[in-house]
Amino acid sequence: MISFYPGPSQLYSQIPAFAAQAFSEGILSLNHRSSEFSELYKQTEHLLKVKLQIPEDYRLFFTSSATECWEIIAQSLIERSSFHIYNGAFGEKWYHYSRKLKPAAGLHFAPEKPLPNDEIVSEADVYCITQNETSNGTQISKEYLKHIKNKATKKLIAIDATSSLGGILLDFKLGDIWFASVQKCLGLPAGLGLLICSPTALEKADRISESDHYNSLGFLNQNREKFQTSYTPNVLGIFLLKKVLEMIPDINKTHEHIKNRANKLYHFFAGSEQVKPLTSDTNLRSDTVLCLKGNPDLIEHIKTECRDQGLLLGNGYGNLVKDTLRIANFPALSDSCFEQLTTTLKHFL
Ligand SMILES: *Cc1c(COP(=O)(O)O)cnc(C)c1O
Numbered sequence: 253m254i255s256f257y258p259g260p261s262q263l264y265s266q267i268p269a270f271a272a273q274a275f276s277e278g279i280l281s282l283n284h285r286s287s288e289f290s291e292l293y294k295q296t297e298h299l300l301k302v303k304l305q306i307p308e309d310y311r312l313f314f315t316s317s318a319t320e321c322w323e324i325i326a327q328s329l330i331e332r333s334s335f336h337i338y339n340g341a342f343g344e345k346w347y348h349y350s351r352k353l354k355p356a357a358g359l360h361f362a363p364e365k366p367l368p369n370d371e372i373v374s375e376a377d378v379y380c381i382t383q384n385e386t387s388n389g390t391q392i393s394k395e396y397l398k399h400i401k402n403k404a405t406k407k408l409i410a411i412d413a414t415s416s417l418g419g420i421l422l423d424f425k426l427g428d429i430w431f432a433s434v435q436k437c438l439g440l441p442a443g444l445g446l447l448i449c450s451p452t453a454l455e456k457a458d459r460i461s462e463s464d465h466y467n468s469l470g471f472l473n474q475n476r477e478k479f480q481t482s483y484t485p486n487v488l489g490i491f492l493l494k495k496v497l498e499m500i501p502d503i504n505k506t507h508e509h510i511k512n513r514a515n516k517l518y519h520f521f522a523g524s525e526q527v528k529p530l531t532s533d534t535n536l537r538s539d540t541v542l543c544l545k546g547n548p549d550l551i552e553h554i555k556t557e558c559r560d561q562g563l564l565l566g567n568g569y570g571n572l573v574k575d576t577l578r579i580a581n582f583p584a585l586s587d588s589c590f591e592q593l594t595t596t597l598k599h600f601l
Contacts, residue, residue: 253559254589257566258386258415258541258580259436262589267441270495271488279491289487290479296490297479299497304417305504306424306448313472314485315445318414320467321431322346325378325410326353328462328469329429329453334410335376337400339363341387341570346380346412363390363531372400378408381427384416386436387569389529389543389578390536391416397426408453417446418500419540419583421507428453434493437540439584444489447472506583513590514539514581520594524601526550530576540581541566548574554600561596 255262274280282289297312306312315321326334326349333355336347339362347358357376361368363385379400384391401409410429413422417430419437424430428450435442449457449469457469465471466482475482500506518537521527527546529537546554555565555577566578579593 253562253564254585254592255564256579256585256589256593257564258578258582259433260442261436261580261582262439262584263441264439264496264499264584266495266499267439267492270492273495274488274491280488282487284481284484284487292487292490292494293476293479293481296494296497299494300446300448303497303500303503304424305421305502307450309451310424311449311454311473311476313447313449313469313476314481314490315431315447315467316443316486317445318412318431318433319349320445321412321429321447322349323353324447324467324469324472325380325429326350327465328457328460329408329410330354330376330378331456331460333357333374333376334378334380335359335372335374336380337361337368337372338380338382338385339388339390340382340385342385342412342414343380343382346382350380363388363536364533366533367392367396367536369399372403374404376407378410379404380410380412382412383422384413384538384540386415386541386578387543388531388572388576389538389541390531391538391540393535394423394426397423401426408456415580416538416540418503419506419510419581421503424448424450434489436580437582438493438496439582440489440492440496444486444493449473500583510539510581510583513587514542517542517579517581517590517594520597521601527554527601530572542579542581543568543572543576544579545572545576550600551575551577554597557600558593558596561592563593563596 411427415436417432434440568576
């Protein structure tokens with residue numbers, strides 16, 4: 253089965269060999285206070301920065317998931333309140349989780365409408381943006397992130413890049429806090445989250461000095477000084493991440509490949525009367541997750557037929573479950589997988 257699910261997603265085919273290597277080299281029993289673990293952390297952070305073009309002075313923290321990152325941001329970085337600009341289910345979930353811990357305001361925008369402009373002024377000290385909305389296949393452009401940064405001077409900008417980090421080139425300078433989990437664009441098994449913080453974010457965490465949790469950011473940062481973690485981490489996940497980072501090309505190359513493939517796929521669906529991208533705004537369409545809308549019966553039929561051919565398509569998410577399907581355009585999927593998919597889809601479109 254080839255999985256086009258946007259997370260957990262198709263793994264790199266090398267994962268079984270890497271996992272076997274981790275076992276035979278004793279990585280799976282590695283003590284997380286050992287120098288070998290510190291070396292693994294250090295190398296993985298270094299590789300992530302080099303391959304994804306993350307500024308040298310940013311720091312990487314390991315978490316269990318992107319969801320955990322939502323909480324860490326709320327507990328350790330929000331002083332007054334957060335401001336969430338979102339158009340889909342993940343952005344909304346983040347807003348709701350954050351609101352349980354700290355005051356929060358939300359600005360919802362419809363995927364078919366122009367992005368909010370003057371309304372993005374807030375008293376909040378942390379702005380929260382979902383760069384790639386996995387639920388509806390939309391993304392926020394670099395230009396819009398710049399626009400937000402200009403409006404939100406002296407505020408922290410936190411960016412959920414769970415389903416784009418590793419797939420497209422991100423301008424990390426435009427945000428102070430970035431996070432993702434590895435089961436999307438990085439083609440790895442679930443169970444590891446990546447939290448990436450700028451020096452400004454870490455200074456603020458220091459100043460707020462919130463220390464009530466095992467995953468308080470200040471505590472994570474103290475441990476990071478020694479390239480350690482605050483609890484026994486997912487060492488296998490970290491090792492697999494390192495191996496994948498060694499293997500993948502520079503993000504510029506991946507970016508071009510993913511963009512081209514996204515364009516081809518959108519072009520392919522443009523020829524269909526019955527199945528169309530959820531949003532008609534080409535600037536808003538995601539490169540890494542396609543969300544396609546159609547008659548619920550047809551959507552169901554396409555998914556069933558594809559599954560019979562060994563091609564697993566993603567269900568719609570939340571209230572979009574019936575009339576949309578999703579296709580991950582992640583780097584671990586080869587071009588030939590997409591050729592197979594479009595050949596099969598041609599029969600219905
Ligand atoms: C998948 C996803 C999450 C949740 O990731 P977990 O690893 O399950 O916590 C959060 N935000 C976005 C945009 C996602 O795609």
